[in-house]
Amino acid sequence: MSPPIVSRGFRGRRRDDSPPDRVPPGQYATDDFPVLSAGPTPQVPLDEWDFTITGEVDELHRFTWEEFRALPSETITVDIHCVTKWTKLDTAWEGVRVETLLESVETSAEYVVAVCDGGYTTNLPLEDVVDGKAWVAFGYDGEPLDPEHGGPARLLVPHLYFWKSAKWVRGLQLASTDEPGFWESNGYHLYGDPWREQRYTGD
Amino acid sequence: MTDDVKLDGNAAAGILQQIFAVEVTMASGTCDGCGAVEPVGAVSVYARAAGTVLRCPHCEAVLMKVVTDGERIWVDLRGLRALELSV
Amino acid sequence: MAGTAVHRRLTWQVAEVVDVVPETESVKTLRLDVPEWAGHLPGQHVDIRLTAEDGYQAERSYSIASAPESEAVELTVEHVEDGEVSPYLTGELRQGDRFELRGPVGGYFVWEPSRGGPLLLVAGGSGVVPLMAMVRHRVAAGAEVPTTLLFSSRGWDDVIYRDELEGLETNGLRVVHTLTRSHPDDWIGYSRRVDPEMLRELGPAPEERPQVYVCGPTPFVEAVAKALVDLGHEPVGIRTERFGPTGG
Numbered sequence: 271m272s273p274p275i276v277s278r279g280f281r282g283r284r285r286d287d288s289p290p291d292r293v294p295p296g297q298y299a300t301d302d303f304p305v306l307s308a309g310p311t312p313q314v315p316l317d318e319w320d321f322t323i324t325g326e327v328d329e330l331h332r333f334t335w336e337e338f339r340a341l342p343s344e345t346i347t348v349d350i351h352c353v354t355k356w357t358k359l360d361t362a363w364e365g366v367r368v369e370t371l372l373e374s375v376e377t378s379a380e381y382v383v384a385v386c387d388g389g390y391t392t393n394l395p396l397e398d399v400v401d402g403k404a405w406v407a408f409g410y411d412g413e414p415l416d417p418e419h420g421g422p423a424r425l426l427v428p429h430l431y432f433w434k435s436a437k438w439v440r441g442l443q444l445a446s447t448d449e450p451g452f453w454e455s456n457g458y459h460l461y462g463d464p465w466r467e468q469r470y471t472g473d
Numbered sequence: 474m475t476d477d478v479k480l481d482g483n484a485a486a487g488i489l490q491q492i493f494a495v496e497v498t499m500a501s502g503t504c505d506g507c508g509a510v511e512p513v514g515a516v517s518v519y520a521r522a523a524g525t526v527l528r529c530p531h532c533e534a535v536l537m538k539v540v541t542d543g544e545r546i547w548v549d550l551r552g553l554r555a556l557e558l559s560v
Numbered sequence: 561m562a563g564t565a566v567h568r569r570l571t572w573q574v575a576e577v578v579d580v581v582p583e584t585e586s587v588k589t590l591r592l593d594v595p596e597w598a599g600h601l602p603g604q605h606v607d608i609r610l611t612a613e614d615g616y617q618a619e620r621s622y623s624i625a626s627a628p629e630s631e632a633v634e635l636t637v638e639h640v641e642d643g644e645v646s647p648y649l650t651g652e653l654r655q656g657d658r659f660e661l662r663g664p665v666g667g668y669f670v671w672e673p674s675r676g677g678p679l680l681l682v683a684g685g686s687g688v689v690p691l692m693a694m695v696r697h698r699v700a701a702g703a704e705v706p707t708t709l710l711f712s713s714r715g716w717d718d719v720i721y722r723d724e725l726e727g728l729e730t731n732g733l734r735v736v737h738t739l740t741r742s743h744p745d746d747w748i749g750y751s752r753r754v755d756p757e758m759l760r761e762l763g764p765a766p767e768e769r770p771q772v773y774v775c776g777p778t779p780f781v782e783a784v785a786k787a788l789v790d791l792g793h794e795p796v797g798i799r800t801e802r803f804g805p806t807g808g
Contacts, residue, residue: 274611275574277659279652282610282618283644298616302642308522310476310533353523355616389535433523453523457540457547470542477778477805484621484802486665487607490570498668514668514799521804 288357292349294464297357304356305418308452312387312417312438319422321371321406322441325383328376335422339408341366346405348428350435351464363426364409368442369400379444383451384425387438391451393460394427394434396444403429406439431462431469482516485525488539489513492548497558505554506534513556527552572609572660573597577653578632583720586639587686588650589625591632594661600624602693603670603773603801606635606663610645620645623689623775623801624664627696636720638686669801673698675771677705678764682754682784684712684776687803688720691775699728706732708762712754712780715742736762754780756787766792771799778802 288299316335323331333341343366351357383393398404407426408415415421420437427434433453454460459468467473482498489497498514509531516536517528524540529552538549550556579591605623626634639650671679671694679698681691688711698707713719716739725735738750738758750758764770772793774784781802788798 274572274609274617275658275660276613277610277648278657280610280612280618280648280659282612282616282648283642284616304521305478306522307476307478308519308524308526308538309528309535310479452538453540456524456538456549457542457545458523470540470545471547479778480802480804481669481800483605483666483668486605486667487570487621487662490665496665496667498666512668514666 289359292359293357294351295467296355296469297351297464298355299359300356301358302356303358303361303419304352304354306352306354307418307437308390309388314387314422314438316422320440321423323371323375323444324441325443325445326377326379327444331371331375333371338366338371338406338423341370343408344405345409348426350428350432352432353458353462353464353469362411363405363407364412365405365407365423365426367402368404368406368425369402371406371442372400375444377444379446381445381448383443383445383449384434384436384439385441385443386436387440389452390436390438392425392434392436393449393451393454394430395448395461398430399425399427399442403427429463431459431464433458434462478519478521480518480520482512482514482518482527484520485518485527485539486514488525488541488546491541492539492546493558495558495560497556500556500558502536502553502557503555504529504532504534504536505552507532508554570662570665572662574658575608575633575661577655577657579655580650580653583636584718586650586718587636587720588639589634589636590649590653591634592661594633597633600628600633600664601667601670601672602627602697603690604664604666604693605669605690606633606661607665608635608645609660609662610648611660618644623693625689625692625696627693627700629697629700636686636689636692666801669773669775669799671697671771671773673701673703673705677707678768678770679705679707680764680770680772681707681709682712682759682772682774682776683709684754684780684784685714685718686720687774687776687780687801689775690801691773692721694773695725695728695733698733699731704732706764707734708764709733709735710738710754710758710762711735712738712740712776715739716744716747754784754787756791759784759787760791766794769794769797772797773799773801775801776803778804 285299425436519526527537536552575592581589625636
């Protein structure tokens, strides 16, 4: 495959001042927050929303929106890395730690699949969503999370590529095997560590 | 609600022709979800994503997923029960 | 259907800018020399790819504005505020610059005289581009298929190809403008968004079974397509090309 032709003067919309220790290999920092979507934006009224924990668990655990919002939550600032090559530094979120949602769950499962309105799924090792590594986020930049960015609530797992931070999340299925989700079953890496540039299957 | 990012199947013509080697926007696809039949050019395309997703314009079920890294193309065609092409 | 435009292995080709021509304050036409170009059909588009010095890439699709009979391949691009690609194409690009393109593609959204008519073309802003290729081809081919172009623009100075369209209104081509945000004091045409009443007044009527092509931003296309179906037009006769939220 011959190298692509460089177009004189083209830069795109990128920050000039990307600190290299915060921008993973192959990524470009941006100030935008692009909306990426694989389907129509779901519209679920909050009185119909719930979050369930199912699969290899002692019993089904369910939170209504009120129960979810009554849980301890925190504000965090993290960098996010999309596999389409943009990185956004210092994004501020408000959410409930996933381990808080899993507190009373008994399981020997090692993997989770996040399930979402609209049918999107993504798989992760259980250890990657506990110990302060993941949240179910309901706020972004001081405001309630916009539907086009995953509101009312999305998964937030900043240490992995952002396709793992599933929008419109409605629950976690616990399993003893790692089942590829929506993108992982069609070319994307099972794990997705941006610092090892694990974008595609076989990387 | 209008999803402003939604495009028509025609917008995926380029990547689809790289897979099928022929123009497929005029081929008829049958949705495995609801059985509807439409030209590929008339389905819904979501192209601002980690890949390209083609959905049935009637029931929104996924018809096809396409991911490329520039050298490999991964295609999931499970949502298409059948594709009829003229050659 | 022309064989070369439909059955080809697609590869990225090099396009060189011959000229950049202003159309309106925010719209420019790029006239390109594409040495390996094998021809196209009116309504098709190309995918273009820009690569920066450090390897950063962006891809976008643009409809071909020129008729197949034209010598140069022409793309008409609207500058989108804060866009990634269009500010470069309309602001920076100059004669001699090069980028990659892949195509032509998109056989679904094609009109040729053999498809017949009557022909109804509904354009929202820069959605006029592929429809203009159809109009230009109709003229070049000497076709007399009764054709209506309903063209929605923000204001009179935003009308792309304005003068050219005025000159083409003969031989069964009718151009109807609607200006949605501002209009000249002596304007007697439509001054609102395209709606079912406007479409009904203009025709053609559903019984005439027109070939219909609608192009523009996604919300525009969806509103017009719905209005046409509500008027009784067969969905199968309506072809849509949504440009997304901003049109490119």
